[in-house]
Amino acid sequence: MGFVVCGGAQMQCSFGAAPSALMLLPNNKVVTTMPIANIMDNKPMVNVMPFGMCQSLANPAVASATAAALGVLTPMPCMPVTSAPWAPGSPTVHIANMPALNNNSKLMCNWGGVISIIQPGQQTIQVP
Secondary structure (H helix, E strand, O other), rough: EEEEEEEOOEEEEOEEEEOOOOOOOHHHHOOOOOEEEEEEOOEOOOEOOOOEEOOOOHHHHHHHHHHHHHHHHHHHOOOOOOOOOEEEEEEEEEEEEEEOOOOEEEEEEOOEEEEEEEEOOOOOOOOO
């Protein structure tokens, strides 16, 4: 069993240089001390903030900076691009008619990064 994720949870991208916090709007209508997330809380610059500097060569900014530096990897500022929802979520617990987000879920960035929850924001509510 994992813990349900709420606003302020700490995330890390596999290509990012720094952690980031999950931001949630109070539209899910389920609140502990912070709103609880579901798998559709995946919007870049609304829910998912940048992770410092990006090191993925699939990111066009990193690829062009690396090419300009004659092949030396040159990280550039992160701009997450997440089009798919978090997976897998909690199949039996729904928040705002969508599966609840648990700390075992992953989010894929279009630049190749895997975004993971490293601290769910609370440690009392568990979901499958």
